[in-house]
Amino acid sequence: MPSLIxxxxxxxxxxxxxxxxxxxxxxxIRILVHFLPYTPQPAPPPRASAPTxxxxxxxxxxxxxxxxxxxxxxxxxxxxxxxxxxxxxx
Numbered sequence: 001m002p003s004l005i006x007x008x009x010x011x012x013x014x015x016x017x018x019x020x021x022x023x024x025x026x027x028x029i030r031i032l033v034h035f036l037p038y039t040p041q042p043a044p045p046p047r048a049s050a051p052t053x054x055x056x057x058x059x060x061x062x063x064x065x066x067x068x069x070x071x072x073x074x075x076x077x078x079x080x081x082x083x084x085x086x087x088x089x090x
Contacts, residue, residue, distance in 0.1 A: 072079040
């Protein structure tokens with residue numbers, strides 16, 4: 001029966017190597033953080049929400065009809081099956 005000392009020594013050596021590498025990585029990360037500190041990006045300015053346009057407003061009716069037809073064609077449905085409730089400009 002083989003001795004149990006050898007596998008135990010290999011296991012201990014492997015664990016030591018792993019923890020040594022982890023310690024080196026922690027040290028490298030701490031050094032990098034010291035020289036290159038994290039600076040968060042500034043928050044983007046808030047976008048003003050576009051007003052919604054309801055049916056019958058000053059929006060050109062031809063424009064609404066074109067959007068309706070294009071949406072119906074894209075979805076593969078009949079135009080009378082689709083009801084546009086609001087339109088927002090980008």
